Amino acid sequence: MNHRRHRISLLAVLSVAVLSLTTISYAFVRQQTENPLTGNWAASSPSNDGYVRKTYFNLKQDGAKITGTIRATQFFYTIKESTGGPEGFTLNASMMDGKSERKVTYEGKLVGNEMQVGRRNRPDQPITFQTAVRAPEGEGTLPARVDPPTLHAVKDNGLAKSPPMGWNSWNKFAGRIDDATVRGIADAMASNGMRDAGYIYINIDDTWEGYRDAQGNIMTNKKFPDMKALADYVHSRGLKLGIYSSPGPNTCAGYEGTYGHEEQDARTYAAWGIDYLKYDWCGARTLYTDEEMPAIYQKMGDALLKTGRPIVYSLCQYGRLDVWKWGADVGGNLWRTTGDIRDTWDSMTGIGFRQNDLAPFAKPGHWNDPDMLEIGNGGMTDVEYRTHMSLWAMLAAPLLAGNDLRTMSPATLEILTNKEVIGIDQDKLGRQAKQVWKSGDQEIWTRPLSGGATAVAVFNRGKDEAKVGVKWADLQLDKRKVVRDLWLHQDITTVGPEYSVSVPSHGVVLLRVKS
Numbered sequence: 001m002n003h004r005r006h007r008i009s010l011l012a013v014l015s016v017a018v019l020s021l022t023t024i025s026y027a028f029v030r031q032q033t034e035n036p037l038t039g040n041w042a043a044s045s046p047s048n049d050g051y052v053r054k055t056y057f058n059l060k061q062d063g064a065k066i067t068g069t070i071r072a073t074q075f076f077y078t079i080k081e082s083t084g085g086p087e088g089f090t091l092n093a094s095m096m097d098g099k100s101e102r103k104v105t106y107e108g109k110l111v112g113n114e115m116q117v118g119r120r121n122r123p124d125q126p127i128t129f130q131t132a133v134r135a136p137e138g139e140g141t142l143p144a145r146v147d148p149p150t151l152h153a154v155k156d157n158g159l160a161k162s163p164p165m166g167w168n169s170w171n172k173f174a175g176r177i178d179d180a181t182v183r184g185i186a187d188a189m190a191s192n193g194m195r196d197a198g199y200i201y202i203n204i205d206d207t208w209e210g211y212r213d214a215q216g217n218i219m220t221n222k223k224f225p226d227m228k229a230l231a232d233y234v235h236s237r238g239l240k241l242g243i244y245s246s247p248g249p250n251t252c253a254g255y256e257g258t259y260g261h262e263e264q265d266a267r268t269y270a271a272w273g274i275d276y277l278k279y280d281w282c283g284a285r286t287l288y289t290d291e292e293m294p295a296i297y298q299k300m301g302d303a304l305l306k307t308g309r310p311i312v313y314s315l316c317q318y319g320r321l322d323v324w325k326w327g328a329d330v331g332g333n334l335w336r337t338t339g340d341i342r343d344t345w346d347s348m349t350g351i352g353f354r355q356n357d358l359a360p361f362a363k364p365g366h367w368n369d370p371d372m373l374e375i376g377n378g379g380m381t382d383v384e385y386r387t388h389m390s391l392w393a394m395l396a397a398p399l400l401a402g403n404d405l406r407t408m409s410p411a412t413l414e415i416l417t418n419k420e421v422i423g424i425d426q427d428k429l430g431r432q433a434k435q436v437w438k439s440g441d442q443e444i445w446t447r448p449l450s451g452g453a454t455a456v457a458v459f460n461r462g463k464d465e466a467k468v469g470v471k472w473a474d475l476q477l478d479k480r481k482v483v484r485d486l487w488l489h490q491d492i493t494t495v496g497p498e499y500s501v502s503v504p505s506h507g508v509v510l511l512r513v514k515s
């Protein structure tokens with residue numbers, strides 16, 4: 001009797017289970033046939049470094065409406081609006097990036113079991129379509145958010161008493177940087193006079209990263225077979241090695257960030273022999289607000305200190321949240337004050353001449369960073385590159401060359417290694433220049449130097465050559481009599497109360513004045 005009852009209830013349970021499974025799979029099949037876009041899709045971008053970057057489309061189609069999320073490199077968007085269906089659709093998606101909304105449009109269609117999908121950058125530009133295939137549910141999900149730590153002051157690491165000098169791979173090589181190129185650059189820098197002029201750091205920017213191993217250790221990708229060996233090589237040339245990462249799950253180029261592995265990665269960098277870290281906000285924007293930046297940067301500041309290895313800490317978050325006010329407190333030696341520089345006169349001057357208000361925040365150990373140098377990359381004339389070098393020196397900016405040091409012209413090398421100009425940048429007082437005079441396209445900036453000297457830069461941003469009368473009294477420099485031109489490498493002997501200089505279009509006259 002009892003047995004039979006058991007059997008009956010077992011049968012009942014089984015039939016319910018079978019029935020619900022059938023209902024679920026029926027619903028699934030129906031969903032797939034009626035709403036075939038529903039599901040998790042991945043489009044892979046192949047690259048020759050072994051790291052596959054994927055864009056995930058987690059879609060739910062309900063007839064003519066498509067909702068869901070799109071995760072691409074450092075971004076995570078929510079679909080806000082859709083039109084069309086499997087035969088051709090448009091997805092308008094957006095995400096909050098700090099206080100601003102970042103919008104994207106993707107277009108695509110279903111072709112058999114695959115989705116052809118691409119991002120529309122501009123209405124008048126063609127789309128590059130990629131193939132997306134179905135991916136397991138859950139793959140590509142954004143990791144859970146870890147709350148930021150509470151704030152405390154991070155101990156000063158005592159590094160970068162003068163603005164860091166060296167080289168960075170991004171401006172010239174972007175994703176094409178590899179071990180052999182870094183070695184070649186190190187050889188060049190050690191032998192062409194740059195090292196002796198003060199250039200010490202060789203900084204590898206984004207795209208060195210591989211996957212994590214089973215223990216969560218970050219690995220390099222195929223382009224960097226052995227980071228420790230590379231560091232040893234760079235050190236053997238009397239130079240130091242820098243690396244790059246992001247506090248987010250992904251870097252700007254979509255590679256692995258340090259998220260959830262901050263201390264572990266800092267230990268790995270130290271074990272490799274890394275001397276400098278550029279830490280780029282990038283993918284952190286998917287999980288944190290701008291107001292949380294200090295705490296997130298503090299986490300890595302603490303982690304670097306804990307390794308016991310001297311590692312210069314460079315903050316890269318494009319100057320948001322007035323980073324100059326808190327960068328030093330979270331352990332930063334320098335912080336980017338702007339978006340990315342480009343190799344054009346407008347980009348370089350648009351950044352450089354906008355730094356005036358930040359002068360009070362620069363001091364030994366802690367510098368404003370208006371981004372890396374473009375000198376020698378070909379988008380400006382040598383006159384303009386001299387202005388770039390002079391302006392950066394006046395601003396006490398880090399001097400990180402961004403060109404191919406193996407093949408540069410003698411003129412480029414001469415600009416980068418002008419020791420008198422470098423002397424201004426590296427002056428131990430560490431004071432950043434301010435604009436003291438302006439008339440039309442001409443500007444004079446001055447910078448106090450150690451030993452009572454002053455650097456005076458006369459800029460001509462105009463299209464024609466200009467004559468500028470430098471009136472020493474106006475600059476409170478009338479008691480100083482020794483004037484030296486740092487590009488002509490000449491003392492000026494005929495200095496009255498007014499010094500009249502002729503400045504070429506887009507050029508500069510850079511002077512050192514003392515009593």
Ligand code: GLA
Pocket residue numbers: 170205206251252253280316339340
């Ligand atoms: C950001 C930074 C750049 C560079 C790239 C790398 O755009 O501002 O300097 O590091 O990321 O992806």
